[in-house]
Amino acid sequence: MRRMGLGSRILWLCGLAAAFLTQPDCVRGQNAGSATGGHEQSPQAVDVAAIGTLLQQLQSQVQELSGQVRSLKAQQESAQAESAELRKELDAAKSELISLSRQPGDVTSAQFAVSSSVTQATTEERIARLEENQQLSDAKAAEQSQTKVESSSKYRLRLSGIVLFNLYANRGTVNNQDFPDLATVPGPLSSDGTFGGSLRQSQIGLEGFGPTVAGARTSAEIQFDFAGGFPDAPNGVTYGLMRLRTGTVRLDWDKTSIIVGQDALFLAPLSATSIATLAIPAFAYSGDLWSWTPQVRVEHHFTLTSDSSLLLQGGILDGLSGDTPLQQYYRNPSWGENSGQPAYATRLAWTRTLHGENLIGGVGGYYSRQNWGFGRSVDAWAGTADLTLPLGNLFEFTGQFYRGRGTGGLGGGIGQTALWIGPLTNPDTELYGLDSMGGWAQLKYRATSKLQLNGAFGMDNPFAWELRENGGSQPYYLFPLSKNQSTMVNFLYQPKSDIVLSLEYRRLKTYVLDSNANAANVITMSVGYMF
DSSP: OHHHHHHHHHHHHHHHHHHHHTHHHHHHHHHHHHHHTTOOOOHHHHHHHHHHHHHHHHHHHHHHHHHHHHHHHHHHHHHHHHHHHHHHHHHHHHHHHHHHTSOOOHHHHHHHHOOOOOOOOOHHHHHHHHHHHHHHHHHHHHHTTSOOOOOSSSSOEEEEEEEEEEEEEEESOBSOSSSOOOBOOOOTTOOSEEEEEEOTTOEEEEEEEEEEETTEEEEEEEEEESOSOOOSSTTGGGSOOOEEEEEEEEEEOSSEEEEEEEEOOTTSOOOOOOSSOOSSOTTBTTTBOOOOEEEEEEEEEEEEETTEEEEEEEEEEOOOOOOOOSSSSSOOOOTTGGGTSOEEEEEEEEEEEETTEEEEEEEEEEEEEEEOSTTOEEEEEEEEEEEEEEETTTEEEEEEEEEEESOGGGTGGGGOOEEESSOTTSTTOOEEEOEEEEEEEEEEEESSSSEEEEEEEEEEEEOHHHHHHHOTTOSSSSSOEEEEEEEEEEEEEEEETTEEEEEEEEEEEEEETTSOEEEEEEEEEEEEEEO
């Protein structure tokens, strides 16, 4: 509107100037007429005076217009600069969102066992979510004035983690107080129940985002917790030692990724939802294969249709066999490493969009040769199956199953890998890999966008007849274990995206071969702050 006004004023001034430029002829005609009437006046004097006045007015108008044009030009330049700055901020935000949308590392995947699926919410919940998003936007606006994580590299580094406080009450005897996985035989000094608190399942993670190499986005992450044991000091149980969990380097193309480092088992990718047991998976030694294993793997995505795809994964792994280190500072080879070759694993997963959620079904395989000396070897293997099945917007079923032999290094067989009778150092002692099978299943109910309920059951079942015939000298427990069951129910509440509260009940039931079962009840209350 201002530009149209200026144009009209310029046209009006030009017209006025043109009219006055033709005025001398008119004035002369009028003077001639007046002379015949007897009134004489100098036409030149009239023309000069009128033109001078008009020129002064025109000069004033031009100066005013020039000032307005300069002001408009300054405003335009300022708007262009502001637009360029906003575009830079938008590009930076897009880059950050792209990096966040990649597969997350261990800490992010815990999000700490809270589901990331978006469900239908009531109007009040949507308003609350909008308010939280506004708070996050305000925090982003103030973020530029905060101190950033600094590294020796020029590329971005992100710190994340969780401060997790657990209060636990155990009724019965368990192998580990703050995150137990076995019910054990009561000792002479055992009590009817225990109570305590712990922070050692808290986690810290660092993730770096590097340059593009050969068209691949590069990144790296490393994760720690404080469940690595206790120092030999008074009250050392509260001084949890830092422990390496995972650490990987990734090269990600559009459909292909190469991952090297120490990571979770990709052939058994699921875990039950729990923040009471972040140090190990919720159903470790109760049907859930798990291990943080050095590995090199390749992943490739195949697009089948607009709503379905295939994921093919394959790689080599360190052939861990579940044995404990012989020395505190020096690394001796495990029985799998003693074979002189790596372990091999693969997985094929099919994904299809179902009602806005992902239906995922996968199958996997594992093989590792173990050398136990004197020509004795065990061909360890495992077959796995996993399923994630959304049941509408409120329910979700997840489960995982395995069948294998010599899988103690992967948490199978309740950690038992091989069996023998007689001294292991005797060349005549025969050795056998232990067959086992197990799995777990979970049903999740999302009551609201902030509250979820989970119920799950898991069981690991080594073959009892093999334990009975060949388990006389198995080195893992005081007595051979033939079955381990775990039942879990928990409530998880997230009032804010960075705060999570949980109340969990778990019942453990561990069977000693040809003996009574040991049972324990565990109640855990958890408070976590994610950053």
